[in-house]
Amino acid sequence: GESVGLHLPTLSVQEGDNSIINCAYSNSASDYFIWYKQESGKGPQFIIDIRSNMDKRQGQRVTVLLNKTVKHLSLQIAATQPGDSAVYFCAENVSGGSNYKLTFGKGTLLTVNP
Amino acid sequence: ETGVTQSPTHLIKTRGQQVTLRCSSQSGHNTVSWYQQALGQGPQFIFQYYREEENGRGNFPPRFSGLQFPNYSSELNVNALELDDSALYLCASSGGQGTEKLFFGSGTQLSVL
Numbered sequence: 001g002e003s004v005g006l007h008l009p010t011l012s013v014q015e016g017d018n019s020i021i022n023c024a025y026s027n028s029a030s031d032y033f034i035w036y037k038q039e040s041g042k043g044p045q046f047i048i049d050i051r052s053n054m055d056k057r058q059g060q061r062v063t064v065l066l067n068k069t070v071k072h073l074s075l076q077i078a079a080t081q082p083g084d085s086a087v088y089f090c091a092e093n094v095s096g097g098s099n100y101k102l103t104f105g106k107g108t109l110l111t112v113n114p
Numbered sequence: 115e116t117g118v119t120q121s122p123t124h125l126i127k128t129r130g131q132q133v134t135l136r137c138s139s140q141s142g143h144n145t146v147s148w149y150q151q152a153l154g155q156g157p158q159f160i161f162q163y164y165r166e167e168e169n170g171r172g173n174f175p176p177r178f179s180g181l182q183f184p185n186y187s188s189e190l191n192v193n194a195l196e197l198d199d200s201a202l203y204l205c206a207s208s209g210g211q212g213t214e215k216l217f218f219g220s221g222t223q224l225s226v227l
Contacts, residue, residue, distance in 0.1 A: 032214050034215065043221050044157065049214070095214065100208065101162065102157075106155055107156055
């Protein structure tokens, strides 16, 4: 099975609320993590990434938190907007190999209600 | 927009046929990866090409093959199509600093009847 999974397959929030999407990973050797957003009919779009030497990284309206002790990753979206409605994937990679292969979870469907 | 373009956008084939999907990488990117995304699932790694050589392969049978050209564009070929091959096929390019960050195209939706 996949080493990256998501706790919640669906998440519904009100516009303006903060959203938190969770992800668990099982490969303790993974040292690079990335979040993608996928809208219907489109390919995954990069949101934010983090390396294992960090536990928090912030972008525009988004924050990724990494807890290596419990192998948990989360994506926080501040002031969620209807345009944030999409499927969100976390993915992991083990650096240092000869290639960069991302292992994706199944995704969480985020629905933002106006 | 990532600058990664894929063609065709949609394709319908019958079982046993062969298909070729094409991808143009983002300018300056020398690495192309292919992923298969079944409905309701996350993308699954098929293989990666770096400087025209296969550079890693996922758990896919040999009837999935690929090519990368000197301009870094790439093809994915699937022989003897099966019904389970119906999926969205995603191409992603990467290169330079932060090579783990993949930039995806919009994909080719393949339906096998």
